[in-house]
Amino acid sequence: MTVRKAGVIGIGTMGQGIAEMLAFKGLDVYLVDQCADKLAAGISQIELSLDKQIEKWALTQAEKKQVLNRLHPLERIEELAQCEFVIETVTEDLEAKKEIFEKLDRACGPEVILASNTSTLSLTELASVTARPERVIGMHFVYPVYKIDLVEIVRGLQTSDATFERTKQFIEVVTNKKGVMVFESPGFVTTRLICLFINEALHVLEEGVASVEDIDSAMRIGYSFQHGPFEMADRFGLDSVLAALERMFREYGELKYRPSIVLKKMVRAGHLGVKTGIGFFKYDKDGDRT
Amino acid sequence: MKVLVINAGSSSLKYQLYNMMDESVLASGRVERIGMDSSIVTHEPADKPEVKNVSEILEHTTAVRRVLDLLTDAKHGVISSINEIHAVGHRVVHGGETFKQSALVTNDVKVEIRKLFDLAPLHNPAHMMGILAVEENMPDIPQVVVFDTAFHQTMPQQSYLYAIPMVLYRRHKVRRYGFHGTSHAYVSDQAAKFLNKPLESLSMVSCHIGNGASCTAIKDGKSFDTSMGMTPLEGLMMGTRSGDLDPAVVPYVMNKEDLSVSEVNSMLNKHSGLQAISGLSSDMREITDAMNEGDKNAKLAFDMYTYRIRKYVGAYAAAMNGLDTIIFTAGVGENSVVLRKAVCEGLTFLGVELDEERNSERSKVTRRISTDSSRITVLVVPTNEELLIARDTYAIIRESSDYN
Numbered sequence A: 001m002t003v004r005k006a007g008v009i010g011i012g013t014m015g016q017g018i019a020e021m022l023a024f025k026g027l028d029v030y031l032v033d034q035c036a037d038k039l040a041a042g043i044s045q046i047e048l049s050l051d052k053q054i055e056k057w058a059l060t061q062a063e064k065k066q067v068l069n070r071l072h073p074l075e076r077i078e079e080l081a082q083c084e085f086v087i088e089t090v091t092e093d094l095e096a097k098k099e100i101f102e103k104l105d106r107a108c109g110p111e112v113i114l115a116s117n118t119s120t121l122s123l124t125e126l127a128s129v130t131a132r133p134e135r136v137i138g139m140h141f142v143y144p145v146y147k148i149d150l151v152e153i154v155r156g157l158q159t160s161d162a163t164f165e166r167t168k169q170f171i172e173v174v175t176n177k178k179g180v181m182v183f184e185s186p187g188f189v190t191t192r193l194i195c196l197f198i199n200e201a202l203h204v205l206e207e208g209v210a211s212v213e214d215i216d217s218a219m220r221i222g223y224s225f226q227h228g229p230f231e232m233a234d235r236f237g238l239d240s241v242l243a244a245l246e247r248m249f250r251e252y253g254e255l256k257y258r259p260s261i262v263l264k265k266m267v268r269a270g271h272l273g274v275k276t277g278i279g280f281f282k283y284d285k286d287g288d289r290t
Numbered sequence B: 001m002k003v004l005v006i007n008a009g010s011s012s013l014k015y016q017l018y019n020m021m022d023e024s025v026l027a028s029g030r031v032e033r034i035g036m037d038s039s040i041v042t043h044e045p046a047d048k049p050e051v052k053n054v055s056e057i058l059e060h061t062t063a064v065r066r067v068l069d070l071l072t073d074a075k076h077g078v079i080s081s082i083n084e085i086h087a088v089g090h091r092v093v094h095g096g097e098t099f100k101q102s103a104l105v106t107n108d109v110k111v112e113i114r115k116l117f118d119l120a121p122l123h124n125p126a127h128m129m130g131i132l133a134v135e136e137n138m139p140d141i142p143q144v145v146v147f148d149t150a151f152h153q154t155m156p157q158q159s160y161l162y163a164i165p166m167v168l169y170r171r172h173k174v175r176r177y178g179f180h181g182t183s184h185a186y187v188s189d190q191a192a193k194f195l196n197k198p199l200e201s202l203s204m205v206s207c208h209i210g211n212g213a214s215c216t217a218i219k220d221g222k223s224f225d226t227s228m229g230m231t232p233l234e235g236l237m238m239g240t241r242s243g244d245l246d247p248a249v250v251p252y253v254m255n256k257e258d259l260s261v262s263e264v265n266s267m268l269n270k271h272s273g274l275q276a277i278s279g280l281s282s283d284m285r286e287i288t289d290a291m292n293e294g295d296k297n298a299k300l301a302f303d304m305y306t307y308r309i310r311k312y313v314g315a316y317a318a319a320m321n322g323l324d325t326i327i328f329t330a331g332v333g334e335n336s337v338v339l340r341k342a343v344c345e346g347l348t349f350l351g352v353e354l355d356e357e358r359n360s361e362r363s364k365v366t367r368r369i370s371t372d373s374s375r376i377t378v379l380v381v382p383t384n385e386e387l388l389i390a391r392d393t394y395a396i397i398r399e400s401s402d403y404n
Helices: A013-024 A036-055 A061-069 A077-082 A094-107 A123-127 A161-174 A190-206 A212-222 A229-236 A238-252 A261-268 B060-071 B107-118 B124-137 B150-154 B166-172 B181-195 B249-257 B261-270 B273-278 B284-292 B296-319 B330-335 B337-345 B356-360 B385-400
Strands: A005-009 A028-032 A071-073 A085-088 A113-116 A136-141 A150-155 A178-183 B002-008 B013-019 B024-032 B036-045 B051-057 B085-092 B143-147 B203-209 B213-219 B222-226 B325-329 B377-380
Touching (some): A013 A028, A013 A036, A013 A061, A036 A071, A061 A071, A085 A094, A094 A123, A123 A136, A150 A161, A161 A178, A190 A238, A190 A261, A212 A229, B002 B124, B013 B385, B024 B060, B036 B060, B085 B124, B150 B181, B150 B222, B181 B203, B181 B213, B203 B296, B203 B330, B213 B296, B249 B261, B284 B296, B284 B337, B325 B330
Parallel strands (some): A113 A136, B002 B085, B085 B143, B325 B377
Antiparallel strands (some): B013 B024, B024 B036, B036 B051, B203 B213
16 A cells, blocks of 8 residues: 555644654645644744754755645645545544544545544544544654654554554555554553653652752663653643643542642743743753753 | 666656667656656657656556557557567666676565665665566566676675674675666776777776766776775765765764764765755756856865865775776766866876867767877766666576577
8 A cells, every 4th residue: 555645634743743754755745724824834833844954954955845845735624535544633632633533534435544643532432423433543653753753553442453554554664663553541652651750750859859950861861861851841841741641640540640749830830841941941942952 | 679678766767668689779768756646757769759748657567557558659659569578677776795797587586686675775675666567567578687786796805895893794784885886887898899908908997977976996897896885875975975984973973963863864965065065056067167157165066076086096096006097977977078177187197198179079979088198098988877787688588588
């Protein structure tokens, strides 16, 4: 199977990353969002990201042009019927996602795979609003999408083997990333483990065992992480970390998922990390630490 | 007997149909943008006007079918039936250590080419698609593969090994392979014919200077050393490739600029060479134009570029303990008068005497550009990789079948 056309719904941080990566791999990418303004803003963000990559010599001007030419904004979800894969990346709001899947299911032929980039919500529940739950699957990309070569392929209760196999092939052959199979469960593997790691680092901090700087250095250098837990949290966005922890705390009901008080306080103060310029550390507008 | 030569890329396919009785080209052309709904097919029959059409061609099998349709077309075609094509020859970039010469395509050969995907991830998979596409369209026609690396398989160990732990060679086949082999083989053979001397008696350096560029030391008619290495990045400075540099630069820059492996790869392959130094272009014609208008960076790029060719010629003269022929070939080598002049002017100590008038002449045939008294003969030999592929294909088919 060769995939040439993919749809992306929602052009926020993850949607941009996924669309940019797929277009770079040579696919035509069809984009849908709530309004034309959001689409235009998303595409100009992609342009910025491409420019940053040119600065890093990862891309040439000609390649940037090609990537941008492969992005096609659309007005209506129904127009995505021409795609082989559609990936939904809107905010983690179950009702909004359900509405999208209902529409997609009606518009797209049975051969089209409908995927969600959700990191915490139930695929099985999303699939329940469709007439063909067997073709609904999760594709959880990790940020930044162009750089991190891992995708959690999430199987809902009714996801068929054929859908999984096609998705795995798509991930490994077309996007050149490693696809790991995970069964639906809050936080899957990546979010569950990394949020616990960050949360425990916060407890260590609260207990006064070590400073932010030293905890980050210890884990970064000691265990070859690219960033320590605090810088990692800043890069994910502290609000996203909090939301994921709260969701897992509710779902599992276990105390180990209870978000640290420090984290809650920082989110309330609007210190969300890189995107607000301040979190545990300070950042310039390019996202570099200052 | 007619032979179809195919050079399949990931989204393109070039072809030439040869009549091997007189080695004439009956038609040539290319399919571009395979995989899109607006693929372009350009077909150029030898004695008829060019045809161009745009249509949806999603994969190589359809591309080959479209080519065969055009070749047999009542109006634009050059043959009446596909059965007139006796064999198909493919260009394959990487033959690793397995292929020391061209080979008839069998299941074993296909398995071997697949094994080499790792060493040429951008090229070999595309060539394989071309082979399978021909197989599907013409299941009974024999196919031959001709490798860019094969000619260099005669290099001695001292030339092809890198001085790094041997286990890397044993485990991952890390070594110099060299590229442009078909071209170096073709032009050295042509040069010997032109000089009317046995190929084995000559010590030559052939300079294939095109978009990519490499020098090969040819001794006793065989490749003795070549400037490209495990990948086409090593050796001469090129349009957008760096060529030789201290390997320690790579981790240093990765660390300083926080670059990933793919970023540093892209930097060395696509953002270096003439492009990086001139800041203008990767095209030698634009560089020389800008240089003539007084652009300092273009001049620097040109000087570095030609200096490195000279260094290789000198090094190979020493490596072979002698040199009697220098060959220029490929786009820049065949056409850039100033480049050849700049290279030769620094080689007078070897006994190179350039004849400026001969050098300035524009022609499409093999020619001498050194003076008659020059101790080293300098030639311009137009390369023709497709013809060599056709010849190899023809020879192998004749050998392997009762056809004559």
